[in-house]
Amino acid sequence: MTDTLGIERASQDRPSEGLARLLGWFSLGLGAAALGARSRVGRLSGIDGSPTAQTVLRIAGVRELGHAAALLVPRRAGWGAWTRVAGDAMDLAACGRALQGRRGERRRRLTYTTVAVAGITAVDLYTAVRVARRRRPEGNEVHAAVTVNRSVEDVYRFWHDFENLPRFMHHLQSVRMTGDRRSRWTAKAPAGRRVVWDAEVVDDRPNERISWRSVPRAKVPNAGTVRFMRAAGGRGTEVRVQLGYRAPGGMLGARVAKLFGEDPQQQVCDDLRRFKQVIETGEIVRSDASPEGSAVQQQMKQRPARPLATRGAGR
Amino acid sequence: MKANCWIAPNNVAVEDVPDPQILNPRDAIVRITSSAICGSDLHLLQGYIPAMKKGDVLGHEFMGEIVELGQGSRDGLSVGDRVVVGFPIACGNCTSCQRGLYSICENSNPNAAIAETAMGHSPAGIFGYSHLLGGYAGGQAQYVRVPFADVGALKIEDDLPDEKVLFLSDVLPSGYMAAEMCDITSGDIIAVWGAGPVGQFAAASAFLLGAERVIVIDRFPYRLRMARENTGAETINYEESDVLDTLREMTAGRGPDACIDAVGMEGHHASAALHAYDKAKQAAKVETDRPHALREAVLACRNGGTISAIGSYGGFIDKFPMGSFMNRSLTLRSGQAHVQRYMRPLLERIRKGEIDPSFIITHTMRLDDTPHGYDIFKNKQEECVKVVLKP
Ligand SMILES: [Zn+2]
Ligand SMILES: [Zn+2]
Numbered sequence: 177m178t179d180t181l182g183i184e185r186a187s188q189d190r191p192s193e194g195l196a197r198l199l200g201w202f203s204l205g206l207g208a209a210a211l212g213a214r215s216r217v218g219r220l221s222g223i224d225g226s227p228t229a230q231t232v233l234r235i236a237g238v239r240e241l242g243h244a245a246a247l248l249v250p251r252r253a254g255w256g257a258w259t260r261v262a263g264d265a266m267d268l269a270a271c272g273r274a275l276q277g278r279r280g281e282r283r284r285r286l287t288y289t290t291v292a293v294a295g296i297t298a299v300d301l302y303t304a305v306r307v308a309r310r311r312r313p314e315g316n317e318v319h320a321a322v323t324v325n326r327s328v329e330d331v332y333r334f335w336h337d338f339e340n341l342p343r344f345m346h347h348l349q350s351v352r353m354t355g356d357r358r359s360r361w362t363a364k365a366p367a368g369r370r371v372v373w374d375a376e377v378v379d380d381r382p383n384e385r386i387s388w389r390s391v392p393r394a395k396v397p398n399a400g401t402v403r404f405m406r407a408a409g410g411r412g413t414e415v416r417v418q419l420g421y422r423a424p425g426g427m428l429g430a431r432v433a434k435l436f437g438e439d440p441q442q443q444v445c446d447d448l449r450r451f452k453q454v455i456e457t458g459e460i461v462r463s464d465a466s467p468e469g470s471a472v473q474q475q476m477k478q479r480p481a482r483p484l485a486t487r488g489a490g491r
Numbered sequence: 492m493k494a495n496c497w498i499a500p501n502n503v504a505v506e507d508v509p510d511p512q513i514l515n516p517r518d519a520i521v522r523i524t525s526s527a528i529c530g531s532d533l534h535l536l537q538g539y540i541p542a543m544k545k546g547d548v549l550g551h552e553f554m555g556e557i558v559e560l561g562q563g564s565r566d567g568l569s570v571g572d573r574v575v576v577g578f579p580i581a582c583g584n585c586t587s588c589q590r591g592l593y594s595i596c597e598n599s600n601p602n603a604a605i606a607e608t609a610m611g612h613s614p615a616g617i618f619g620y621s622h623l624l625g626g627y628a629g630g631q632a633q634y635v636r637v638p639f640a641d642v643g644a645l646k647i648e649d650d651l652p653d654e655k656v657l658f659l660s661d662v663l664p665s666g667y668m669a670a671e672m673c674d675i676t677s678g679d680i681i682a683v684w685g686a687g688p689v690g691q692f693a694a695a696s697a698f699l700l701g702a703e704r705v706i707v708i709d710r711f712p713y714r715l716r717m718a719r720e721n722t723g724a725e726t727i728n729y730e731e732s733d734v735l736d737t738l739r740e741m742t743a744g745r746g747p748d749a750c751i752d753a754v755g756m757e758g759h760h761a762s763a764a765l766h767a768y769d770k771a772k773q774a775a776k777v778e779t780d781r782p783h784a785l786r787e788a789v790l791a792c793r794n795g796g797t798i799s800a801i802g803s804y805g806g807f808i809d810k811f812p813m814g815s816f817m818n819r820s821l822t823l824r825s826g827q828a829h830v831q832r833y834m835r836p837l838l839e840r841i842r843k844g845e846i847d848p849s850f851i852i853t854h855t856m857r858l859d860d861t862p863h864g865y866d867i868f869k870n871k872q873e874e875c876v877k878v879v880l881k882p
Contacts, residue, residue, distance in 0.1 A: 323586075325584065325585050325586045325589065411586060412586065442604075445604075446604070449603065449604075452585075452597070452598065453582075453598045456582065456584040456585050456597075456598055457517070457582040457583075457584045457585075457598050457639070458516065458517070458563060459515045459516055459517060459563070460515075461515070461582075461598055461599055461600075461601050461616070461638065462514045462515055462601060462638075463601050463602070463616060463625045463626045463627040463628075463638075464511075464548075464626060464627060464628040464636070465544070465547075465601075465602070465622050465625070465626025465627075466601040466602055466625075466626055467514065469601055478544060478602075478622050478626055479544075479626075480496075480544045480545060480546030480547050481544065481546075481547040481548060481619065481622065481625075481626040481627055481628050481629070482494065482496065482508045482509070482546055482547065482548045482628050483508060483509045483510060483511040483512065483548075483628055483636065484509060484512075485509035486509070486512065
């Protein structure tokens with residue numbers, strides 16, 4: 177799937193991942209409640225009073241803790257969501273059976289419980305389907321593309337000057353040309369440290385493509401290709417990036433992955449969105465809530481949309 | 492500086508916030524001389540648009556004086572210029588901007604990835620209009636930062652008062668675009684749902700563009716009276732008569748040639764039951780919007796006619812009469828107004844006296860009284876149609 181900008185969005189399902197984790201915490205809470213405060217939960221939900229109810233609750237509690245583990249422990253909460261759907265089906269069946277024998281106030285409470293469980297089932301089902309359909313990056317390679325309202329020549333020239341790359345690639349601090357085809361890349365690493373490696377251009381066809389890779393024995397083996405194509409009908413230039421963070425012969429892909437954060441695909445998409453902004457408008461757009469510009473990590477922790485207080489303010 | 496901030500659903504407050512600063516080369520800082528409360532601010536107020544955060548500065552209709560400019564400002568803006576600012580933030584360089592589709596600028600929403608999850612693709616950023624549309628601080632304040640000022644700020648060089656030019660920022664171009672989307676040809680009858688500022692400007696614009704008759708539909712007698720007196724439209728009060736029957740009768744069975752929905756997501760319905768149905772679905776989040784006006788516009792429109800939707804919708808609607816729409820060859824056009832495209836030509840029309848948008852102003856108050864302004868506007872008290880705020 178590609179967006180308006182033509183950026184491929186393999187990780188478009190991030191929010192449902194977040195939802196999956198939220199459900200995980202929810203499960204944890206339910207499980208703890210069902211086991212720790214069994215009689216109160218039983219009374220509230222209207223399923224108390226039958227000899228089997230206590231056992232059913234205990235089983236449900238243990239099951240919820242299982243869901244929580246499945247949803248919260250793995251890095252990608254895929255199958256955990258499906259275990260919840262299965263659990264919900266059991267709950268609904270149990271509620272249905274229990275409803276047959278209940279009257280009055282307890283029937284009313286049990287009805288509410290059933291409706292709530294049905295609602296939760298819908299959310300679980302939605303989450304499970306979304307998470308399952310999530311496209312994972314293949315191996316250690318990401319692809320992304322964007323359409324830029326500039327000529328192929330302009331776009332090629334801008335990218336070919338590697339010293340421009342840190343303007344839109346946020347993990348880079350600087351790229352310095354050290355020779356005709358050689359360059360030294362400095363990237364920001366976690367905890368204020370820096371990573372430096374040398375790269376060389378291995379293929380350079382003007383207005384068509386540029387390929388580069390880190391030199392052998394680089395700390396962070398990586399290789400990339402960017403291709404430029406005239407978009408049909410005067411729509412500018414299609415820019416397609418392919419980035420491998422395990423260079424030919426290299427094997428320390430994980431170290432590069434660290435550089436790109438948890439989601440290299442999203443990082444590259446954000447980079448290309450900024451590339452489009454820089455080359456089309458000359459700047460990276462900033463709002464008061466996203467003063468760092470368009471990076472999903474920053475977007476997730478939005479500030480209120482009001483001016484920031486900094487030194488020298490006051491008019 | 493002082494600014495009107497969103498606190499929680501149905502709660503706004505004027506607070507002290509830091510002054511805005513230049514963040515980007517093409518920014519301008521504008522000292523606001525007049526701003527306004529827009530009908531779509533009510534959707535934010537009531538929490539129908541998600542992605543609002545406590546403390547967000549509201550307001551997307553404003554004008555003032557440039558007090559500071561970034562290094563890269565072009566196109567002849569200078570400090571001291573008096574400007575009106577269009578509500579969509581647009582870069583002027585992307586394909587959409589260059590085609591005049593400023594409200595879908597491809598570069599101005601720094602939260603585009605979030606908007607894409609909700610809408611598929613992202614529209615432009617908007618001042619003071621939720622984090623989904625950029626998280627920009629708005630203009631119900633003393634100062635505002637205007638990104639891409641060379642595209643968004645229109646210089647007002649003559650001494651036309653604020654009241655005559657302020658609405659170039661939103662409601663006048665919105666109404667005008669609504670009428671333009673109807674592709675009016677001579678003899679056309681245009682029906683407009685909603686007699687708020689956008690609906691009234693749509694009615695006035697429809698006449699400017701050659702409509703023979705315009706029929707405005709609302710439920711507040713004072714708004715209908717205003718539309719009659721200021722635009723020359725005929726009116727229907729939908730609480731007193733059945734809209735479909737009346738329109739059929741007024742157009743001798745044909746139906747209006749084009750129908751403008753200037754109502755949007757918080758529509759009301761004369762039938763309490765139908766209104767309750769949509770309110771309940773909205774409360775349960777099964778649909779986000781109440782599309783009464785849109786449904787009625789589809790059913791009322793003549794065969795082969797056009798529905799022009801300018802009222803704001805946020806998410807999903809229910810029970811759209813698709814069968815009627817498809818079988819009768821209707822066309823639906825919509826969009827947030829591409830304000831920058833209309834500002835200059837409409838300023839020209841104001842200068843020539845073809846339209847004087849100040850007729851919609853019913854209240855002028857101090858910025859400090861903004862919460863009260865929201866209150867009377869929302870509850871349609873004191874015959875409120877448009878509130879202008881003075882800092
Ligand atoms: Zn507005
Ligand atoms: Zn643009």
